[in-house]
Amino acid sequence: MIFSAPLEEKFARMLAQYPPGRQRSAVVPMLIYAQDEVGSITKELIEEVARRCGVTPLQVDEVVGYYSMLHRKPIGKYHVQVCTNISCQLVGGEELYEHAKRKLGIGHREVTRDGRFSLEEVECIGACSWAPAVEINYDFHHQVTAEKLDQLLDNLPDSDHQGAANK
Amino acid sequence: MTMLYNEPSPLETRVVSKRFGLPNSASLDTFLATGGFEAFHKAREMKPEQIIEEVKVSALRGRGGAGFPTGLKWSFVPRNSPKPKYIIVNADESEPGTCKDRLLMEYDPHQLIEGILIAALAVDSHAGYIYIRGEYRYLIELMDRAIAEAYAKGYLGKNIAGTGWDFDLYTHSGAGAYECGEETALLDSIEGKRGIPRMKPPFPAVAGAWGCPTLLNNVETFSAVPAIIRDGGKAFADLGTPKNGGTRLVCISGHVNKPGVYELPLGYPMMKAINEVAGGIPHGRKLKAVVPGGSSCPLLRAEECDIAMDYDTLAKAGSMLGSGGMVVMDETTDMVRVALRIMRFYAHESCGWCIPCREGTAWLRKILSRMVEGNGRREDVALLGELSKNMLGRTFCALGDAAAMPTMSIVEKFAEDFEKYLVPEAVLV
Numbered sequence: 001m002i003f004s005a006p007l008e009e010k011f012a013r014m015l016a017q018y019p020p021g022r023q024r025s026a027v028v029p030m031l032i033y034a035q036d037e038v039g040s041i042t043k044e045l046i047e048e049v050a051r052r053c054g055v056t057p058l059q060v061d062e063v064v065g066y067y068s069m070l071h072r073k074p075i076g077k078y079h080v081q082v083c084t085n086i087s088c089q090l091v092g093g094e095e096l097y098e099h100a101k102r103k104l105g106i107g108h109r110e111v112t113r114d115g116r117f118s119l120e121e122v123e124c125i126g127a128c129s130w131a132p133a134v135e136i137n138y139d140f141h142h143q144v145t146a147e148k149l150d151q152l153l154d155n156l157p158d159s160d161h162q163g164a165a166n167k
Numbered sequence: 168m169t170m171l172y173n174e175p176s177p178l179e180t181r182v183v184s185k186r187f188g189l190p191n192s193a194s195l196d197t198f199l200a201t202g203g204f205e206a207f208h209k210a211r212e213m214k215p216e217q218i219i220e221e222v223k224v225s226a227l228r229g230r231g232g233a234g235f236p237t238g239l240k241w242s243f244v245p246r247n248s249p250k251p252k253y254i255i256v257n258a259d260e261s262e263p264g265t266c267k268d269r270l271l272m273e274y275d276p277h278q279l280i281e282g283i284l285i286a287a288l289a290v291d292s293h294a295g296y297i298y299i300r301g302e303y304r305y306l307i308e309l310m311d312r313a314i315a316e317a318y319a320k321g322y323l324g325k326n327i328a329g330t331g332w333d334f335d336l337y338t339h340s341g342a343g344a345y346e347c348g349e350e351t352a353l354l355d356s357i358e359g360k361r362g363i364p365r366m367k368p369p370f371p372a373v374a375g376a377w378g379c380p381t382l383l384n385n386v387e388t389f390s391a392v393p394a395i396i397r398d399g400g401k402a403f404a405d406l407g408t409p410k411n412g413g414t415r416l417v418c419i420s421g422h423v424n425k426p427g428v429y430e431l432p433l434g435y436p437m438m439k440a441i442n443e444v445a446g447g448i449p450h451g452r453k454l455k456a457v458v459p460g461g462s463s464c465p466l467l468r469a470e471e472c473d474i475a476m477d478y479d480t481l482a483k484a485g486s487m488l489g490s491g492g493m494v495v496m497d498e499t500t501d502m503v504r505v506a507l508r509i510m511r512f513y514a515h516e517s518c519g520w521c522i523p524c525r526e527g528t529a530w531l532r533k534i535l536s537r538m539v540e541g542n543g544r545r546e547d548v549a550l551l552g553e554l555s556k557n558m559l560g561r562t563f564c565a566l567g568d569a570a571a572m573p574t575m576s577i578v579e580k581f582a583e584d585f586e587k588y589l590v591p592e593a594v595l596v
Contacts, residue, residue: 017337019251019294022377024359029340032301053359066361066518069301069343081302085263086462087420087494089508123345123512124263124462125302128420128492129427130172138304142172 001048003037015052023053027063031070040074068123076111076118078156080104081135084121087128092145096132097121099146103153117153172270173427176444180406182414183390184430187274193309195316198277204322206396210285211330213396215246218289222392224400226412231257231348231385232461232490233565234478243372244290244380253376254287254295255357255383259341259348261300262461263512264492267416267428268386272299272306275390276313280322280336282389285396287334290382294335297386298353301342310338345516349564350383352518363520364564387416387491407433411477415491419445422452422497434477441472441495452497456581460489462509463569465576466502486576502581503588506551506574507535513570524567527558531574543588552578 003011011030018025030049031041038045041064050057064070082097101107104117111118127133130142134149141152171188175181186192186201195203210218223238244252256279260268271279283295299307314336317323325333339357341347347356351365354376375381391413395403404412411433417440418428424446431440437457441447448454454469459476464487467474474480478488496505514528531554534547555571555578562568578585 017296017335019377022358025339025357025377027359028342028356032340032342055359059359063359063361067301067342067344068515084508085512086458086505086508087264087492089505090421090494090496090500122302123515124261124265126260126266126269126300128264128266128494129418130266131420131426135302138302140305 001044003034007033007037011052024055024059025053027053027055027060028067031060031064032067035070040071042072074111074115077116078136078153079118079120080153081120081122081125083123083125083127083131083133083135085124085128087124088132091131093132096134096144096146096149100134100149103150173425176425176427176429178439178444179430180414180432181430182394182403182406183271183278183387184274184416184428186278187270192274193276193313195277195313195320195322198275198281202397203277203393204281204328206393207281207284207322208328210288210396211332213288215289215291218285218396221400222289222395225391225395225403226400226407226410227388227391227395227403228411228478229385230387230391230415230491232262232463232487234488237384237388240372240384241286241289241382243370244382245373246291248380250379251294252290252292252380252382254283254290254292255353255371255376255381256283256295256297256386256389257348257350257353257383258297258299258303258306258386259353260303260386260490261345261348262463262490262492263509264418264420264458264461264494265490266418266420267491269303269306270416270428271386271390272303272310276310277317277322278393279310279386279390280313280317282392283336284322284327284334285392286382286384286389288332290380292382293333295337296357296376297336297338298347298357299338299340300347301340304340307338307340314338344518345512346518346564346566349566352564353383354381361518363518364566366563408475408477408480410479417444417476418492419495420492421495422448422500423495424449431476434475434480437472437474437476437493440476440493445495448495448497450497452499454495455498455500456496456502456505458492458494458496458573459486461492462494462512462573463487463565464489465572466580468580502577502584503535503538506577507532507539509573510535510570513566517566517570521562521564521567523558523561524570527554527567528570530554531570538585538588541588543585545589548578548582548585548589 046060050060084093134141227237228234346352347362352362356362371381481488510532514532519525555575558567558571
């Protein structure tokens with residue numbers, strides 16, 4: 001597999017930043033950055049990361065199963081992550097998540113039929129003092145109300161270059 | 168002015184957050200114009216043991232949650248080991264209620280870099296890694312830019328600031344795992360594995376990343392170091408209470424009028440933080456409970472909140488100062504639903520390595536769900552307490568305790584909240 005030029009450059013730097021012989025350390029960051037470009041963690045991607053980091057595909061596979069941001073199935077172009085952990089729960093996070101489910105017509109870790117949106121009820125994303133919080137791809141949105149979420153989702157650009165995921 | 172997430176309070180003591188809100192506060196120019204790297208140059212003139220002594224005098228304690236004395240931790244790193252020594256920054260901030268390291272990286276990344284460099288001088292390290300949670304991608308990019316700027320101007324890399332001393336610094340992305348905030352799980356993660364906690368000893372200071380001596384601290388801990396070296400450990404210690412030096416970023420969330428991150432001296436009165444710094448509870452409601460420092464801490468009932476916020480005082484009260492994530496709950500809060508939400512989190516995040524944690528969190532979640540769904544049995548309340556008690560101290564890392572402790576405190580202190588879930592008629596209302 002070959003990635004985009006900027007990603008190839010990033011991976012070259014990444015492999016060089018760990019001590020000699022410790023290139024396995026690049027497995028997790030390489031997976032997450034590659035996922036952004038490929039769309040999901042595919043079998044080919046696992047084999048490619050294993051080859052580049054000098055480990056077996058099984059060693060990469062077991063890592064994929066552990067980290068919640070790594071997805072084996074494609075997620076939406078816009079991955080909507082609603083936090084319902086305590087700080088968000090106290091100020092309407094659960095209601096906001098229910099609203100998002102109704103609005104998008106999908107549930108936890110599901111994707112809309114057109115592939116535009118996926119939804120995830122996430123654990124604390126570190127926005128507690130500005131709750132309730134939503135992260136769309138890698139963009140944080142604070143003090144989100146149902147109306148604000150509608151606006152946000154309705155106004156996301158169609159261009160393929162806006163989303164950080166599936167770029 | 169840089170946009171801040173919340174208005175600062177005049178009641179704050181701004182030491183590590185002093186640059187928050189300055190124009191281009193994340194730039195090296197702003198940093199240098201406001202005393203940046205003065206502490207580093209001072210540290211260059213000091214012997215390593217003097218640096219560590221100054222940190223000990225400051226009574227700085229780990230800001231990630233455990234509160235271990237920082238200077239002591241630094242002294243455990245075998246400086247003369249023939250192996251390379253590594254600095255690792257824990258920026259995996261994910262303790263529910265905590266959102267401060269974000270600001271330290273966003274508004275003052277060079278202060279963090281300076282703190283890392285001083286630590287590196289103290290333990291003779293030449294390479295460091297900032298482990299940033301994957302959800303904070305924008306901060307990884309921001310730190311990468313700050314690091315590139317520091318390299319370009321000679322504050323990282325070879326012959327730093329003409330001193331003949333080398334240090335390389337890198338970021339490392341996580342990919343979603345609360346457990347990786349535990350230092351030994353973080354080390355496994357940075358080695359490219361599942362984040363499973365390690366048996367201790369050996370402690371990371373002796374055998375950490377790639378089997379080498381490793382100094383691992385939280386973002387806020389490193390960020391406090393420049394002020395300690397610049398103004399002296401004693402000046403920092405004097406801001407707080409005995410054995411609880413300095414200030415810390417308190418993240419106030421939940422039912423308050425002005426939620427936000429505020430820098431307060433250790434020992435600050437909790438009720439003053441709620442009522443004055445954070446503007447009190449909305450709608451004239453009464454306080455019911457407080458999570459003092461992240462969801463792992465036993466909760467306090469309102470009448471227990473007339474307390475000084477330092478590590479030792481909260482420990483004496485049976486709770487913890489933790490990570491600085493203070494969650495305020497008013498009288499309308501349903502503590503059973505809070506307990507369930509907390510347990511859903513720990514059950515999701517348990518890495519599954521230790522059976523008491525893996526099974527315990529899953530069973531506690533199931534029992535609490537059953538209650539909230541209206542099928543609670545009277546004996547369930549005691550069962551929650553019993554199961555939690557059986558998890559305590561029986562796991563490799565603190566996640567099992569972190570799940571058990573808040574649950575036990577809710578069962579003990581808010582028994583009345585469970586009543587309505589035990590009487591089917593009341594649930595139907």
